[in-house]
Amino acid sequence: MSPTHTGVTAAPAALDPCGREEHPDCAIRDVLDRVGDKWSVLVVVELAGGPRRFRELQRAIDGISQRMLTLTVRRLERDGLVLRTVYPTVPAQVDYRLTETGASLTHLVRALADWSLTHRDAIAEARHRYDRAHPDHGIR
């Protein structure tokens, strides 16, 4: 029961989000680095509704720049989450759709959204309380 949990069963092990805890590269970090950036999830969410063309994505996502959309879909393509199809028409036409792997991500996204919806009010309250208690704290 020592606070430094020297006993084998004293402290429950933390979650092991990694395949092998010996391994330094954490599995969770992998997902997060892939999905945790500003735009990837929104692209996946949009593509969950079916194939979309470049401009459709850009219009749907609101606020994303051409550059960021390009980078985002490229990364998703590279990771095998999104399939990019070019039709040799003129002007060029490209569509993006989720692969099997990418589609399996929508479950996670939905779980994320559910959690967020469930707790957003509690979180907003907590923030207000904190901000009132610590007026000039520069936390973002």
Next chain:
Amino acid sequence: MSPTHTGVTAAPAALDPCGREEHPDCAIRDVLDRVGDKWSVLVVVELAGGPRRFRELQRAIDGISQRMLTLTVRRLERDGLVLRTVYPTVPAQVDYRLTETGASLTHLVRALADWSLTHRDAIAEARHRYDRAHPDHGIR
């Protein structure tokens, strides 16, 4: 069936990860901004194993700086995911533990980890294929 899905039922709506699609502030983005940063998840993961003191967290997380740990736990505290308790001993002693809300996050984290474990090989392969096909592409 037109590619621009002008029909009402032509294209399945994308996932709605937001409470009200009218609302601009997306729920998912909220979670992601909170949880998608470099360290928050690792802190939550560690705290899932029980309360930890500042130094314990820092030692456990490996690579995190004092500054980043402070910022991370402060944000988590502000959002009501982590409870910070100060014991007026000398030297000061502080412990952090998950709140109810914070604990509920561990489910998501586990889901994230599971997904990652399941697909990491496929993703690694996809990357190698992509990188072989597009040798000098500067994608990260």
Next chain:
DNA sequence: CTGTATCCGGAAAGATACTG
């Protein structure tokens, strides 16, 4: 021990112009 306060370098993001 548990932080706060600065400073700084580099990566990410945004804006914009241009091309096939």
Next chain:
DNA sequence: CAGTATCTTTCCGGATACAG
């Protein structure tokens, strides 16, 4: 339409010093 190429700005994260 679907990008690429640049340039600029912003901000995250590390290092360090110091304080309660």
